[in-house]
Amino acid sequence: xxxxxxxxxxxxxxxxxxxxxxxxxxxxxxxxxxxxxxxxxxxxxxxxxxxxxxxxxxxxxxxxxxxxxxxxxxxxxxxxxxxxxxxxxxxxxxxxxxxxxxxxxxxxxxxxxxxxxxxxxxxxxxxxxxxxxxxxxxxxxxxxxxxxxxxxxxxxxxxxxxxxxxxxxxxxxxxxxxxxxxxxxxxxxxxxxxxxxxxxxxxxxxxxxxxxxxxxxxxxxxxxxxxxxxxxxxxxxxxxxxxxxxxxxxxxxxxxxxxxxxxxxxxxxxxxxxxxxxxxxxxxxxxxxxxxxxxxxxxxxxxxxxxxxxxxxxxxxxxxxxxxxxxxxxxxxxxxxxxxxxxxxxxxxxxxxxxxxxxxxxxxx
Ligand SMILES: [Zn+2]
Numbered sequence: 087x088x089x090x091x092x093x094x095x096x097x098x099x100x101x102x103x104x105x106x107x108x109x110x111x112x113x114x115x116x117x118x119x120x121x122x123x124x125x126x127x128x129x130x131x132x133x134x135x136x137x138x139x140x141x142x143x144x145x146x147x148x149x150x151x152x153x154x155x156x157x158x159x160x161x162x163x164x165x166x167x168x169x170x171x172x173x174x175x176x177x178x179x180x181x182x183x184x185x186x187x188x189x190x191x192x193x194x195x196x197x198x199x200x201x202x203x204x205x206x207x208x209x210x211x212x213x214x215x216x217x218x219x220x221x222x223x224x225x226x227x228x229x230x231x232x233x234x235x236x237x238x239x240x241x242x243x244x245x246x247x248x249x250x251x252x253x254x255x256x257x258x259x260x261x262x263x264x265x266x267x268x269x270x271x272x273x274x275x276x277x278x279x280x281x282x283x284x285x286x287x288x289x290x291x292x293x294x295x296x297x298x299x300x301x302x303x304x305x306x307x308x309x310x311x312x313x314x315x316x317x318x319x320x321x322x323x324x325x326x327x328x329x330x331x332x333x334x335x336x337x338x339x340x341x342x343x344x345x346x347x348x349x350x351x352x353x354x355x356x357x358x359x360x361x362x363x364x365x366x367x368x369x370x371x372x373x374x375x376x377x378x379x380x381x382x383x384x385x386x387x388x389x390x391x392x393x394x395x396x397x398x399x400x401x402x403x404x405x406x407x408x409x410x411x412x413x414x415x416x417x418x419x420x421x422x423x424x425x426x427x428x429x430x431x432x433x434x435x436x437x438x439x440x441x442x443x444x445x446x447x448x449x450x451x
Contacts, residue, residue: 112419192307388402
């Protein structure tokens with residue numbers, strides 16, 4: 087069990103939750119939840135990249151129930167209104183986000199969000215909306231999972247020949263290739279991706295991604311409810327690995343396309359992959375210059391009104407392997423679980439919470 091899981095299980099009990107709801111500085115700060123896909127899947131037969139599945143529909147329902155009970159869920163538009171009016175953000179503010187624009191956001195997440203009347207933002211990769219072309223990570227996973235080759239050497243990635251016999255070998259190969267793609271210049275990874283099906287002798291029919299991504303009709307339908315849309319670029323490149331001209335195109339065109347389709351101003355952007363090393367100051371500057379108000383990264387953390395960079399807002403991740411306790415503790419005590427050393431001024435509250443928690447309550451499911 088990870089240190090985070092252990093801490094989460096200690097902190098997630100009804101006494102601590104009561105203490106948290108009652109007040110304290112722990113409630114300060116905006117949490118931005120980061121989801122990708124919401125989907126039930128069979129690990130042995132899932133054809134694409136399961137690493138982007140954040141929760142099953144049942145888990146998502148439970149998570150939104152908890153969020154509704156404990157937080158004030160707002161949208162980026164609400165945040166912007168608040169700032170324009172010079173108001174303080176609400177205590178316990180939370181924004182729900184989804185990256186990429188998978189169709190399960192519409193079929194599985196949207197009904198739950200509607201049921202709880204929770205707003206959310208979906209960051210769209212506009213070049214894939216209404217299209218059947220797979221995202222690059224799904225294409226890599228598909229090729230590796232479907233190749234009949236027993237081993238393969240990719241000299242540019244590793245000096246070792248990769249075994250492709252067992253499912254665990256294949257997972258390792260997918261992980262290695264995706265990690266490599268994130269580090270090399272875009273031109274190099276594009277060429278590699280183009281040749282991958284042939285290299286692995288895998289057929290990739292054009293309609294392979296049918297039903298995987300949202301359509302513009304679905305986007306429009308959700309936009310009439312409480313779903314906001316943001317940009318996640320046109321092709322989902324690693325922004326730090328592309329030219330300045332392409333960077334500008336990816337940021338400007340994605341915004342323009344969504345605004346044309348919806349007839350609404352787009353306020354927010356999510357950097358693809360989103361770790362600090364994967365976007366740069368130029369991307370932040372372009373986002374600001376081209377009318378975005380906010381941009382989210384994939385760094386983990388909470389956003390404090392007094393000290394935040396609107397073009398590098400961290401988020402709280404959601405992963406299928408997280409227990410219910412870790413999901414809850416990440417949200418209630420992100421200052422602790424996501425790295426307490428970054429919020430030394432909260433050390434006292436942390437000690438209080440731990441003392442309270444050690445006072446005999448058992449953890450609930
Ligand atoms: Zn993404």
